Structures are given as structure tokens and as C-alpha cells.
Amino acid sequence: MSAILECRNLTKKFGSKTALLDANLSIERGRIVGLLGPNGSGKTTLIKLANGLLTPTFGEILINGMTPGVETKKAVSYLPDQNYLPDWMKVEDIITFFSDFYDNFSSRKAYDMLSRLNIDKESRLKTLSKGTKEKVQLILVMSREADLYLLDEPIGGVDPAARDYILNTIISNYNENATVLISTHLIADVEKVLDDIIFINNGSIILTDTVDNIRENKGQSVDSLFREVFKC
Amino acid sequence: MEWTFSPDRPIYLQIVEQIKLKIISGEYPPGYRIESVRDLAEDAGVNPNTMQRAFSELEREGLVFTQRTSGRFITEDVNKIKELKDSMAIELISEFFKKMQEMGYSEAEILEFIESIVKE
Numbered sequence: 491m492s493a494i495l496e497c498r499n500l501t502k503k504f505g506s507k508t509a510l511l512d513a514n515l516s517i518e519r520g521r522i523v524g525l526l527g528p529n530g531s532g533k534t535t536l537i538k539l540a541n542g543l544l545t546p547t548f549g550e551i552l553i554n555g556m557t558p559g560v561e562t563k564k565a566v567s568y569l570p571d572q573n574y575l576p577d578w579m580k581v582e583d584i585i586t587f588f589s590d591f592y593d594n595f596s597s598r599k600a601y602d603m604l605s606r607l608n609i610d611k612e613s614r615l616k617t618l619s620k621g622t623k624e625k626v627q628l629i630l631v632m633s634r635e636a637d638l639y640l641l642d643e644p645i646g647g648v649d650p651a652a653r654d655y656i657l658n659t660i661i662s663n664y665n666e667n668a669t670v671l672i673s674t675h676l677i678a679d680v681e682k683v684l685d686d687i688i689f690i691n692n693g694s695i696i697l698t699d700t701v702d703n704i705r706e707n708k709g710q711s712v713d714s715l716f717r718e719v720f721k722c
Numbered sequence: 723m724e725w726t727f728s729p730d731r732p733i734y735l736q737i738v739e740q741i742k743l744k745i746i747s748g749e750y751p752p753g754y755r756i757e758s759v760r761d762l763a764e765d766a767g768v769n770p771n772t773m774q775r776a777f778s779e780l781e782r783e784g785l786v787f788t789q790r791t792s793g794r795f796i797t798e799d800v801n802k803i804k805e806l807k808d809s810m811a812i813e814l815i816s817e818f819f820k821k822m823q824e825m826g827y828s829e830a831e832i833l834e835f836i837e838s839i840v841k842e
Contacts, residue, residue, distance in 0.1 A: 522769050654767065662764050682733060683769045702732040702775075711729035 492555055494519050494638050494669045495540060499549035502535050502693075509535040511693045512549070519637070520666050522683055524712070525673040527690035528720050533673040534571055536690070537640050540671075541568050553638060564593070567636035571643045571673075573623055577616040581609060581626060588630050600633040603659060607652070621648040628656055632663045639670040645679060657683050678713040687712055689719060725766040733768055737776035745785060745796055746807040754796040756786070 497515040501508070510532045517523055525533050538544040539551050542558030553562040575584055581604065589595045604611055607625055615623060624647045631639065641660075645653045653676075661683055664670050674680055681701065689697040696719070704712055727736050744750040756762070756777075763773040777794065780786040784802060788794045797803065822832045 520771070522771070658764055658767065661768075661770060662760065681729075682727065682767055682772075685769055685771050702734060702772075705730065705732045709730050714729065 493517055493552075494554060495671070496552045496555075497536075497549065498552075500536075500539065500546055500551050501548040502532075502539060502544060503547045508693050510539070513693075513695050515688065515695060515698065517669055517671065517686075519669055521685040522660070522664070522670045522672070524677070524680055524684040524687045525671055525690060526675065526677055526687055526712070526716060528675060531690045532693040533690060534642055535693075537568070537642050537671070537673060540638075540640055541566060565637040567631045567634040567639045569628055569631040569639075569641040569644055571646075573627065575615055575623070575627065578614060580612060580614050582611040584615070584626070584630065585611070588633070592634055594635040595630075596633050596635065599663070600629050603629045603633070607655065621652065624648055625652060625656070628659070632659055635665070635668075637668055639664065639668065641670065641672045643674055644672060645674060645676055650679075653679055677716050678711075681712050684712070689716070691720065725768075727768075734772050734775040734779065737766065737768070737773065738779050741776065741780060742785070742806060742810070745803060746810060750796045752796055752800055752803060753798045755792075756794045756796065758793070 493516040495515070495517040497513045500510060500513040500515075502510040513532075513536065525536065527533050535544065539546060540553060540558060542562070550557065554565055556562050558566075579587070585597055585600050588600070589597045601611065604626075607629075609618075609622060609626060609629075615626070618626065624644075628641070628644055631641065639660075644660075645656055648656065657680065660670055660672070672680055672684070684701050686698065686700050687704070688695060701712055704710070704715055708715060710718075725737075725740065727733050741750070750756070757765075759773045759777060760770055763770040766773065777786060781788065784799070785797050785806065786794060787797060819829070819832065823829075827835070
């Protein structure tokens with residue numbers, strides 16, 4: 491089967507600053523992939539390019555073989571690295587909003603997860619803590635039946651217990667034909683759930699491999715390899 | 723169920739070992755029907771593909787078999803389980819001997835030690 495996400499010589503410049511340089515990448519279906527790199531390495535740029543929120547300066551990025559656009563947005567469920575939901579809405583309003591907006595959104599799934607996390611659907615967003623808002627956003631994203639989930643820092647702002655729940659949500663909700671791309675620098679937390687990793691630094695992809703291969707060949711965890719590669 | 727993973731080895735191999743332990747200890751008796759890969763993966767907090775890989779390995783070794791419609795089971799071949807148990811015991815004892823010899827004990831001394839400890 492063809493790759494779900496492919497980059498060919500993908501380059502993005504902001505003026506004189508190069509955010510992503512000549513990236514070549516092919517991500518298969520049915521994988522959970524970690525996009526790992528220090529702050530400012532180009533993780534968010536890559537994810538925004540995949541969403542069509544940015545356009546390449548050079549090269550191309552393909553989702554399901556298509557350049558990002560209306561068609562690919564049906565297939566991609568995206569968790570941005572910031573909160574974009576209107577504060578005055580109630581949780582249940584947003585769920586209605588999402589189910590109007592996306593064919594592949596399951597309200598039942600969303601309400602299920604909300605109740606497991608003890609989030610009241612009557613609450614207005616502005617009354618929720620930062621971590622709870624993040625949980626709501628992730629629930630919305632994971633309640634869609636998508637081919638590709640792009641999660642930009644999904645666990646950054648939540649406590650360790652919720653982190654475990656969120657990772658479990660990711661494991662239990664994705665289907666065998668879908669791929670989940672998780673960008674993070676909290677590697678130790680996500681390592682157990684990853685199939686593959688992509689190391690990115692200064693806009694360049696410096697390593698792609700499976701987690702099993704890294705552990706087998708190097709006898710160390712991805713976390714300790716990361717610390718070695720990105721030593722300050 | 724409690725799962726612990728060390729960071730320096732592939733997780734699927736560690737799952738294989740932990741399941742083997744459950745088989746030889748009888749926690750998973752012969753013919754026992756195992757939970758689904760998805761449930762076990764969630765329980766262990768690992769990727770379902772990793773859990774799947776561990777079970778493919780156990781199937782390859784003949785310790786687990788799949789019945790298309792009804793699920794996945796521990797082998798009913800008790801000899802096979804005995805074999806596994808013995809080979810793990812031998813591995814453990816050889817490891818122990820090796821470490822004791824590194825500490826400078828002779829074989830006779832080690833055996834003497836063991837006997838005196840067993841008597842206590």
C-alpha cells in the first residue's frame with residue numbers, strides 16, 4: 491500500500507531563516523510515529539505543511555498521494571500546538587460543531603472519553619484549566635475516523651496520570667490502517683507506544699528508524715539516544 | 723497485570739519473556755484463552771503492533787496458537803511447556819554459576835554452598 495505521508499525535498503524558509511531543509515520522508519499506514527526534536531527543530535513546521543497551513547518553499551508534501559487541500563483534510567485529524575476553540579462555547583457545543591463539520595466524527599466516542607476523564611459536557615471552555623482544555627481538544631481529534639492523526643505536542647501540558655490516559659486513548663482509538671504522528675520532546679513518556687521515530691534537528695531529518703531496531707542495535711532507549719544525539 | 727520494561731532492549735522481546743513466565747508458572751494454564759492483542763496492549767501501555775509482534779514470536783515458537791474464529795490460546799502441549807520451563811531453569815543456573823565463578827568460587831565450593839543453604 492502507498493505511504494500515507496510523503497515528503498520530497500521539502501523545504502520551508504521564512505525570509506532568511508530556513509525552518510525545514512530538503513526533507514525526504516515516507517510514513518507508512520498503521521504506524522505510530524514519533525516526530526522528535528528539540529525546541530525550534532522544525533516539528534511544527536512539518537506538521538503545518540502537512541495540513542496545508544503553510545506551503546512549501548521548495549519540494550512537495552503528499553498526503554495519500556495528494557497535495558494538502560480539501561480532500562486531504564477529510565483524511566487528516568489535526569491537533570494544533572495551541573488552543574483555537576472559542577472560549578464561550580460549552581463542551582457539548584463544540585462536539586455538535588465538530589459533528590456538523592466532519593463526516594467522520596463520532597459524538598458517541600467523544601462523550602465516552604469525556605465521561606472517562608470526568609469532564610462535564612455542560613462546562614464552558616473558559617472555566618476549564620489549561621490541561622483540561624488540552625484533553626478536550628485531544629478527545630475531539632481522536633473522535634474522528636481519520637487516516638492520519640497529526641498530534642502536535644499532545645501531552646505537553648497535562649499531568650503524568652492524564653498523560654498515560656491520553657497515550658492509552660491514542661493506542662485504543664487508532665485503527666490498523668491509520669497512522670498517528672506525535673510530535674514531542676517528552677520521549678520517555680511516549681517511547682512505549684511508538685513504532686517508528688524521526689529525529690529532526692535544525693530543520694533537517696537526521697534519523698528515521700524503528701524503536702525496536704534502535705533498542706536492538708544500540709542497546710539503549712530512544713530517550714537515551716536522543717540525549718546523546720542532541721547533547722547541548 | 724503488572725508489566726515492567728527495561729529501557730535497553732526491544733519491548734516485544736520483554737513481553738515474550740514475561741508471557742513465557744506466566745506460561746511456566748501456570749498463571750496461563752495450557753489451553754488458556756488469551757485476551758485480545760488490543761486489550762493486552764492497552765493494559766501494558768504499549769503499541770498494539772508491539773504486542774502483535776510478541777505474539778507472532780510466541781506463535782513461531784509454538785507456545786501459542788490462533789484459532790481463526792475463537793481467539794488465541796496457550797499451547798495444550800504440556801511437554802512443550804515443561805521443555806520451556808527446564809530450558810529457562812538451565813539458563814538461570816548457568817548464569818548463576820558463571821557469576822559465582824567470576825567471584826572466584828570453584829564448582830565444588832558452589833555446590834557445597836547450595837547444599838548448606840538448602841539445609842537451613
